[in-house]
Amino acid sequence: MTRRELDAAEVWDPLLRRSYQRCRQLHARHGRTYxxxxxxxxxxxxxxVHAxxxxxxxxxxxVDTAPGVPDPATAAARAARLDQIGDELRRGLAEGRSAHPLFAAVVHTARRYRIDPGHFTDFLTAMRMDLTVTDYPTRAALNTYIRGSAEVIGLQVLPVLGTVTSQREAAPHAAAxxxxxxxxxxxxxxxxxxxxxxxxxxxxxxxAFGVDRDRLLWCRRTRRVDQPVRRALADQVARARALYRFAExxxxxxxxxxxxCVATAFTLxxxxxxxxxxxxxxxxxSRAAVPATRRLAVATPALVSTLAARSTARLSAGGKKPWRALPPGC
Known part of the structure; x- marks a missing residue:
C-alpha cells in the first residue's frame, strides 16, 4: 500500500520514497486513531499526512525518552539536539529540498502544499518547553504550549486536506x-x-477543586480517584467538549x-x-481507549462516504487529477 500511495502522489525519487515510508511507519506505530x-x-x-x-x-x-523530573544535563543535550533539528529543517525548507532521511519528506510536503515554515518553528518551540516545564499555572500558559504542540499540526494538515472556503476561515476550527x-x-x-x-x-x-500535584500522585500510586479529582476532571472534560463544538x-x-477522514478522528x-x-x-x-470494533464501525460508513465523494470529484473534474500546489516532479 505504501508503494501505491507514493505512486499516486507521484513521488519517484528513491530517497524521497524511503523518507515517506519511514514517516508512515512512525505514524502507524504511534497514532492508531489518526x-x-x-x-x-x-x-x-x-x-x-504521514510526513x-x-x-x-x-x-x-x-523529548520523552526518559521518565522522571527533567535532569538539567539531559535536558541540555536534548535542547542541543532540537536546535540541530531546527537548523537542518530550516535549511531544507529554505532550499526546498533535504537529504535527511526523515526531513526529506517533510520538506517536500511543506513545499508542495505551501505550508507556513513558522508552524514548524512553533512546534519545535513547544517541544523545547517539555525539557524544562513541568507545570502550567494557567490556561493561557498551557495554551502557549498547545499552540505549538497541537494547533499548528492542524494548520499544517489543512492545505493537504483542502477547503471549499478560504483557509483563513477554516484555520480557527482546525486549530481548535x-x-x-x-x-x-x-x-x-x-x-x-x-x-x-x-x-x-x-x-x-x-x-479550584482542591487538587494539586500531591493529590494526583496519590491517585497514581493507588490507581484510585477521589471526589475532588473526579470533579476537576469533569471540568476538564467539559472544556474539551466545548473545543470540539467550536471545531465541528x-x-x-x-x-x-x-x-x-476528519469526521472519523473527531468522533473517535x-x-x-x-x-x-x-x-x-x-x-x-487503566488507559481509556476506543475498542477496535468501534473504530471499525465508525470508519466503515466513513469509507462509503469517502468513495462517494471521490466519485463525485472525479466526475466534476472530468477525470483530471486534483489540483496540486506544485508540479509533481518538484
Whole structure:
C-alpha cells in the first residue's frame, strides 16, 4: 500500500520514497486513531499526512525518552539536539529540498502544499518547553504550549486536506480541533505524564477543586480517584467538549473527499472522553481507549462516504487529477 500511495502522489525519487515510508511507519506505530482516519484520504494525499505526523512523533520521542523530573544535563543535550533539528529543517525548507532521511519528506510536503515554515518553528518551540516545564499555572500558559504542540499540526494538515472556503476561515476550527485532541490526550494520559514529571492541566483550574500535584500522585500510586479529582476532571472534560463544538463546523469547510477522514478522528477522539466519563473519571486504573470494533464501525460508513465523494470529484473534474500546489516532479 505504501508503494501505491507514493505512486499516486507521484513521488519517484528513491530517497524521497524511503523518507515517506519511514514517516508512515512512525505514524502507524504511534497514532492508531489518526492513522486509521488517514486511510480515508485519497491515496495521493496520505503520504503528506504521514510526513507531518511522523515528524511530530519522531521529535516527541526525542523529548520523552526518559521518565522522571527533567535532569538539567539531559535536558541540555536534548535542547542541543532540537536546535540541530531546527537548523537542518530550516535549511531544507529554505532550499526546498533535504537529504535527511526523515526531513526529506517533510520538506517536500511543506513545499508542495505551501505550508507556513513558522508552524514548524512553533512546534519545535513547544517541544523545547517539555525539557524544562513541568507545570502550567494557567490556561493561557498551557495554551502557549498547545499552540505549538497541537494547533499548528492542524494548520499544517489543512492545505493537504483542502477547503471549499478560504483557509483563513477554516484555520480557527482546525486549530481548535488540534487543541481538543491534545486536551483529550492530557486528560487520558495524566498517569503517564506524572511518570514523566509533568502535569498538562492548568494548576489554578485544578486548585479550584482542591487538587494539586500531591493529590494526583496519590491517585497514581493507588490507581484510585477521589471526589475532588473526579470533579476537576469533569471540568476538564467539559472544556474539551466545548473545543470540539467550536471545531465541528470546520469539517464542512473541508474538501468533501477529506471530510470523512476528519469526521472519523473527531468522533473517535470525542468518544475517548465518553469512556473516561463512564469510568467515573478514573484515568489512573487503566488507559481509556476506543475498542477496535468501534473504530471499525465508525470508519466503515466513513469509507462509503469517502468513495462517494471521490466519485463525485472525479466526475466534476472530468477525470483530471486534483489540483496540486506544485508540479509533481518538484
Amino acid at each position: 492513522f486509521l482516519a488517514t486511510r480515508l484520504l485519497t491515496v495521493d494525499r496520505r503520504p503528506a 507531518l505526523y511522523g515528524f511530530a512523533r519522531w521529535v516527541d520521542d526525542i 480541533l488540534g487543541n481538543a485532541f491534545q486536551l483529550t490526550n492530557f486528560i487520558r494520559d495524566i498517569a503517564e505524564d506524572l511518570d514523566l514529571g509533568r502535569i498538562y492541566l492548568p494548576a489554578d483550574e485544578l486548585a 463546523p470546520g469539517i464542512a469547510m473541508l474538501d468533501p473527499v477529506a471530510r470523512p 477522539y470525542g468518544e475517548i472522553l465518553d469512556h473516561i466519563t463512564r469510568a467515573g473519571y478514573n484515568v489512573f486504573a
